[in-house]
Amino acid sequence: MSVLALSGGVGGAKLVRGLSHQLPAESLSIIANTGDDGIHSGLLVCPDIDTLIYTLSGQSHPEQGWGLAGESWQVFDRLGELGGETWFRLGDKDIATHLFRAEKIQQGLSLTQVTRALCLAHNIAPNILPMCDELFQTKVITQDGRTLDFHEYFVKEQCGPRVESIAFIGNPSLSSDVEAAIMQTGALIICPSNPFLSIDPILQVPGLQSLITERIEKRLVVSPIINGQAIKGPTAKLMQELALPVTNESVAKKYQSIATHMIIDNQDAVDKNLLESMGLKVLVTNTLMQTLADKKQLASDVLGFLGVK
Amino acid sequence: MSVLALSGGVGGAKLVRGLSHQLPAESLSIIANTGDDGIHSGLLVCPDIDTLIYTLSGQSHPEQGWGLAGESWQVFDRLGELGGETWFRLGDKDIATHLFRAEKIQQGLSLTQVTRALCLAHNIAPNILPMCDELFQTKVITQDGRTLDFHEYFVKEQCGPRVESIAFIGNPSLSSDVEAAIMQTGALIICPSNPFLSIDPILQVPGLQSLITERIEKRLVVSPIINGQAIKGPTAKLMQELALPVTNESVAKKYQSIATHMIIDNQDAVDKNLLESMGLKVLVTNTLMQTLADKKQLASDVLGFLGVK
Numbered sequence: 280m281s282v283l284a285l286s287g288g289v290g291g292a293k294l295v296r297g298l299s300h301q302l303p304a305e306s307l308s309i310i311a312n313t314g315d316d317g318i319h320s321g322l323l324v325c326p327d328i329d330t331l332i333y334t335l336s337g338q339s340h341p342e343q344g345w346g347l348a349g350e351s352w353q354v355f356d357r358l359g360e361l362g363g364e365t366w367f368r369l370g371d372k373d374i375a376t377h378l379f380r381a382e383k384i385q386q387g388l389s390l391t392q393v394t395r396a397l398c399l400a401h402n403i404a405p406n407i408l409p410m411c412d413e414l415f416q417t418k419v420i421t422q423d424g425r426t427l428d429f430h431e432y433f434v435k436e437q438c439g440p441r442v443e444s445i446a447f448i449g450n451p452s453l454s455s456d457v458e459a460a461i462m463q464t465g466a467l468i469i470c471p472s473n474p475f476l477s478i479d480p481i482l483q484v485p486g487l488q489s490l491i492t493e494r495i496e497k498r499l500v501v502s503p504i505i506n507g508q509a510i511k512g513p514t515a516k517l518m519q520e521l522a523l524p525v526t527n528e529s530v531a532k533k534y535q536s537i538a539t540h541m542i543i544d545n546q547d548a549v550d551k552n553l554l555e556s557m558g559l560k561v562l563v564t565n566t567l568m569q570t571l572a573d574k575k576q577l578a579s580d581v582l583g584f585l586g587v588k
Numbered sequence: 589m590s591v592l593a594l595s596g597g598v599g600g601a602k603l604v605r606g607l608s609h610q611l612p613a614e615s616l617s618i619i620a621n622t623g624d625d626g627i628h629s630g631l632l633v634c635p636d637i638d639t640l641i642y643t644l645s646g647q648s649h650p651e652q653g654w655g656l657a658g659e660s661w662q663v664f665d666r667l668g669e670l671g672g673e674t675w676f677r678l679g680d681k682d683i684a685t686h687l688f689r690a691e692k693i694q695q696g697l698s699l700t701q702v703t704r705a706l707c708l709a710h711n712i713a714p715n716i717l718p719m720c721d722e723l724f725q726t727k728v729i730t731q732d733g734r735t736l737d738f739h740e741y742f743v744k745e746q747c748g749p750r751v752e753s754i755a756f757i758g759n760p761s762l763s764s765d766v767e768a769a770i771m772q773t774g775a776l777i778i779c780p781s782n783p784f785l786s787i788d789p790i791l792q793v794p795g796l797q798s799l800i801t802e803r804i805e806k807r808l809v810v811s812p813i814i815n816g817q818a819i820k821g822p823t824a825k826l827m828q829e830l831a832l833p834v835t836n837e838s839v840a841k842k843y844q845s846i847a848t849h850m851i852i853d854n855q856d857a858v859d860k861n862l863l864e865s866m867g868l869k870v871l872v873t874n875t876l877m878q879t880l881a882d883k884k885q886l887a888s889d890v891l892g893f894l895g896v897k
Contacts, residue, residue, distance in 0.1 A: 321690020322630065353660045353680035354687065361709040363688040371662035371680055378663065379672040381630020400670040 280465035280587050281306040283495070287477025288315075288327040289344045290503060290511055291470030292334035293568040295405075297578030298468070299335055300571075301588065304404030308460040310487075312472070313390070313409045314417035314447060314480030315429045319367045320358070322377040323384065326430075327477070328394055328409060329376055336401040344511065347372045366435045391456050408456050410481040415449035417480050422520070429476065438513040442520045445475055453486045461487075466585040467495045467537075471503040471566060473514045474533045475521070488537055497585050499540035501566060501577070502530045506546040510567065526550070531557050540584060542566060542577075560584075589774035589896050590615040592804070596786025597624075597636040598653045599812060599820055600779030601643035602877040604714075606887030607777070608644055609880075610897070613713030617769040621781070622699070622718045623726035623756060623789030624738045628676045629667070631686040632693065635739075636786065637703055637718060638685055645710040653820065656681045675744045700765050717765050719790040724758035726789050731829070738785065747822040751829045754784055762795045770796075775894040776804045776846075780812040780875060782823045783842045784830070797846060806894050808849035810875060810886070811839045815855040819876065835859070840866050849893060851875060851886075869893075 282302065286295050286309050295309055312327045326345065333339035333347055340346045350370030359365045369377065376397065383393040389412045398407055419432040421440035432438060472478055482488045491498065507525050509515040515525045523529045527543050527550045534541075541559045543550055544566040554561045562584045568574045582588045591611065595604050595618050604618055621636045635654065642648035642656055649655045659679030668674045678686065685706065692702040698721045707716055728741040730749035741747060781787055791797045800807065816834050818824040824834045832838045836852050836859045843850075850868045852859055853875040863870045871893045877883045891897045 318694060320687035321632075321694055322687070351660075351662045353662050354683050357681040357684035358687055361684060361688050361706075363684065363709075364691055372666040374663045374683065375666035375670060375672065378629035378631070378667055379670050382673055385627060385630055397670075400672075 281308065281463060282466045282468055282582070282585070282587055283460055283464035284309045284468045284470055285312075285472075285478055285481050286310070286327070286331060286470040287312045287472030288330040289334075290568075291327075291472035291477065292331050292339070293574050294468070294470045294501060294577060294581070295331060296334050296571070297568065297574030297576070298581070299405055300575045301578045301582055307405040308464065309405060309407045310410050310457060310460065310481055311394075311407055312477045312480050313411065314415060314476070315433075316414060317416060317428055317430060319369065319430070320364065322369070322374070323380060324367075324369070324377055325380070325390070325394075325409070328397075328407060329373070331407050332376075332397055332401050332403060335403045335405065335407075338401070346370050367430055389454075391454055406460065408454070408460055410457065410487070411451035411484050412454050413449055413451045415447060415451040415480065415484065417476060418446045418448055420444045420446060433513070438516060442517055444521075445479070447480055447483045451484045453484060453490070457484075457487065458490065461490050461494055464495055465497075466587055467491055467498040468581055468585075469498070469500040469534065469538065471501040471510070473503060473509075473512060473517070474530060475517055476513070482537065492537060497540060498538055499542065499581060499585055500530070500534050500538040501542045501581065502527050502544070502547075504530055504547075505544040505567060528553060528557075531559060542581060542584065590617065590772060591775045591777055591891070591894070591896055592769055592773035593618045593777045593779055594621075594781075594787055594790050595619070595636070595640060595779040596621045596781030597639040598643075600636075600781035600786065601640050601648070602883050603777070603779045603810060603886060603890070604640060605643050605880070606877070606883030606885070607890070608714055609884045610887045610891055616714040617773065618714060618716045619719050619766060619769065619790055620703075620716055621786045621789050622720065623724060623785070624742075625723060626725060626737055626739060628678065628739070629673065631678070631683070632689060633676075633678070633686055634689070634699070634703075634718070637706075637716060638682070640716050641685075641706055641710050641712060644712045644714065644716075647710070655679050676739055698763075700763055715769065717763070717769055719766065719796070720760035720793050721763050722758055722760045724756060724760040724789065724793065726785060727755045727757055728785075729753045729755060742785075742822070747825060751826055753830075754788070756789055756792045760793045762793060762799070766793075766796065767799065770799050770803055773804055774806070775896055776800055776807040777890055777894075778807070778809040778843065778847065780810040780819070782812065782818075782821055782826070783839060784826055785822070791846065801846060806849060807847055808851065808890060808894055809839070809843050809847040810851045810890065811836050811853070811856075813839055813856075814853040814876060837862060837866075840868060851890060851893065
């Protein structure tokens with residue numbers, strides 16, 4: 280049985296990497312968030328797709344949570360000397376990815392086709408699909424009344440501003456490749472990515488969530504919350520600003536129209552009964568992925584719970 | 589008195605550098621050929637503008653005739669590994685120039701404004717102006733019936749194909765900055781660039797040549813031909829393919845509707861009478877610019893002949 284994962288960047292990519300070790304490549308498809316995509320220094324940058332590609336190919340930077348290991352900075356050092364904008368720093372090898380993408384898009388390829396070409400260029404077999412081919416951007420509306428691009432919020436302002444709400448701007452449509460992936464899959468896995476900033480954009484693509492709930496019986500979410508904290512990134516701070524308790528219950532409510540199964544961490548075993556009373560099948564296990572072994576184990580738990588293997 | 593130079597890349601930039609040593613910065617404007625501009629790996633590249641900037645700032649590569657000295661190749665080495673298109677190689681520092689330009693164009697600046705910003709970023713005082721703000725591209729039609737972008741002809745095919753004709757594609761208009769530069773100048777200098785591939789595109793901008801001939805009395809061309817050869821590049825081969833003798837007479841005919849003065853090399857002193865009989869004032873001197881001293885001397889000869897200093 281093949282599975283379909285919905286993923287944002289770092290946290291999601293960890294589980295996807297684990298899944299890639301537990302499944303034959305042809306049985307794993309990933310729909311990647313592209314709400315963070317945008318033009319930086321004139322280049323279309325697709326952070327979550329690239330994080331997935333770099334993580335699956337074992338080339339991601341081991342600590343910083345984005346970009347490539349062993350990166351150099353010739354271009355941006357020079358750009359800084361020229362007085363160009365450098366708050367969204369791109370490494371030299373990473374720039375090669377963006378130039379490759381730009382070249383192919385200029386030739387008329389869709390983002391889906393370019394992403395496939397990038398996967399092949401990185402020797403990645405699983406099928407990484409952008410959630411849509413159109414630009415469909417996540418905007419963060421702050422409590423002081425500004426509308427920020429995702430990376431203005433996330434990188435330039437370091438998640439500092441208090442968030443009022445989140446909006447998605449664009450006119451996306453369901454791509455034939457995403458539709459085919461949903462039709463062919465036996466189980467859905469929502470990775471432990473930020474529900475509001477990484478998974479919601481995917482689910483906002485018109486027709487995507489309804490097709491998933493119609494066609495895929497088992498739909499599992501791995502909670503990104505452990506013991507009232509997010510492992511990484513702004514999830515907990517954001518939930519507080521949206522007046523949501525930082526709990527698995529909040530995550531379950533966020534996903535109540537899509538999830539049938541939920542995995543929570545051992546530290547939150549106490550939540551199991553409550554979540555089951557909300558109609559979810561619940562598995563309690565270790566969800567903190569620090570090593571490759573952790574990733575493989577969680578992937579194994581996920582697949583076992585779904586009855587995939 | 590201020591002077592205005594029309595220039596392509598390397599050959600023209602050498603004389604422009606000489607002029608920059610002989611004139612106060614506010615007295616020198618340059619209209620640069622942008623017919624070679626194009627999108628490479630998704631980036632707008634303006635080869636002649638960049639060659640002028642790198643040459644005037646003393647950062648140009650001393651031998652290869654394009655790009656920067658001390659360049660590194662991290663991005664394109666990686667792009668090659670990914671299987672991207674790399675025949676038009678861009679160095680890392682050079683890419684920073686293109687990212688700087690792309691960022692500013694995305695912000696809504698014109699090519700003229702971006703070029704000014706790039707000059708400031710490189711501490712260049714003379715006024716380098718693109719011939720127009722629109723893309724107005726030189727196409728090379730080959731005798732085997734193909735239409736090539738300039739760099740497909742020049743770089744990818746190494747000037748190999750026999751040329752049938754040259755065309756210019758686009759809808760350029762005279763920019764207010766170019767118009768102002770022409771109105772304010774006392775003398776015109778056509779640099780020893782390729783008359784067909786580097787100077788003709790400039791003169792094809794509607795209204796530009798007629799404004800020059802109306803407003804500027806003294807209009808000097810430095811011949812790019814010495815002893816039946818071009819110093820560099822495809823000028824001689826191209827003239828042969830266009831069935832033109834590789835002579836100063838052919839150059840004079842090409843420029844007969846614009847030039848009033850012509851400078852030829854000592855090796856071609858024999859041509860002086862013929863060129864004078866065509867109505868030109870002619871100076872014979874050393875036009876081969878190998879050293880900075882050569883550039884300064886030729887610039888001094890040019891300015892002296894024009895009565896500028």
